[in-house]
Amino acid sequence: MATKKAYLHFPADQTSNPFVCELVRDFHLVVNIFRAVVTPGKDGYLSLELKGAQDDIDRGFAYLREQGVEIHSGDTGLMWRKDECTHCTNCTVHCPTGALHITDRATREVAFDESLCIECLACIANCPFGVCRQMF
């Protein structure tokens, strides 16, 4: 069993295709959708986590690519810009999974563990310095 995070960008002419259904039915993957923007006739975005056999994940990704879907593999749709962070720690209580956390109690440095991020976007609403950005 493997787990893979990715966010997908699909072109406007592909937004009507039921990709998630196909990933589940044809590739036996468990799909956990974090966020999606799917509007008919416009470019679409989907941020998700896939669970399944590595081989099935690879075949699923290959299928999506054939359909013209752009895969940002291993990424979440959220960007934490380390250089912009002032390490005030304000975000740490608003982040429900501890993705944003204090990594060193003595120096109070903040770090971001992308694997824990569920893209609730609470950090975007709460960061006074606009450090977190969403990709879509």
Add this chain to the structure above:
Amino acid sequence: MNRTYAQINEKIAAGKAVVLTADEVIDYVDRNGLEKAAKEVDVVTTATFGPMCSSGCFLNFGHAAPKIRITEAWVSDVRVYCGIAAVDVYLGATELRHNDPANMYYPGEFRYGGGHVIEELVAGKRLQLFALSYGTDDYPNRELRTMFDIHDLNQAIMTNPRNCYQNYNVAVNLSERRIHTYLGTLEPRARNMTYCSAGQLSPLLNDPFYETIGVGTSVWLAGARGLVYSEGTQHCSAVERGDNGVPVEGAGTLALTADMKQMKPAFVRGCSLRGYGVSLALGVGIPIPILNPDILRRTTVRDRDILACCIDYAADYPQKTGKVLARYSYEQLRSGEVQLNGKKVPVSAMSSYHRALEVAELLKAEIRDGKFLLSEPSRRLPANQSMKGLQVKEE
């Protein structure tokens, strides 16, 4: 063992001064004893980094031909104050951008304002000036639009009426709805708590009776050599203090100034506080000369010995009831969780201890290298000064 400012400055100039941060000095005195440490240590550096709303700057643009007096002006669409001499303006940190809907669509995002303009100025970005004026015989031009950056200005002088609060409230929300404050978003029923102080590293907590920090003290303001030009607004020294002299509430403040052309961008950051407004976060470092063992002892104050008052920002703060829910030490607050009414509450900060440590280290390095000399205050900050509320009068 007493020292004078002149003796300390001689050692600094010779590159022989012993300098420690307020963080390091605690263990150093523990290990070596107060008397021995007082003989060795010349300077302790203190610092803070956090939002300081009462900040701003005077800018002088110089004259174009034909000349304009400037009676109204905007920098990057943020209004500046022009009720002073021709081509001088004051840009305030909390000023909103023109047409910002503020809290019309609550909670407002406040993406850009005075604090962000100041950040961009220091970062050397090109900004737009739009100015209007009535014409006069000597200043006939009535309208001007131009791009500029900080190097085009004659002066860009940061002038902050209230910085470096000695201590500060801890905010919580006991109501049933989410609230938005200058201490961040507070979830209902005390689901989170925010404090804002560098605690044991903070300047005025290391000099609680203002023995060395006074009018004329040289400070490190965002990397530039600045000074304390006055007590800060709302300076209120007559407050309850612990046995160590450290106040348990706001207390003292400092008015600071420095040349923005010398500042480092990392320590001048605009901030957007959802539902509240815009502000400016600044890094400030202040050296404390170890003139005698008492002054050294006060710099060894620890987070566990500094208390702050927890206030309900949904009711008691806005209604000015004066009610304090609890008191916590900064050690408790920094642990990330405290107890309120038998319930665990997660805690975070608006002030960056990490950045403050960086400032204290940078100032320490400048003093050690002989680049930063200390200055003796020309006047002490007011002691036993209280703060008035505003009486609303019918006539």
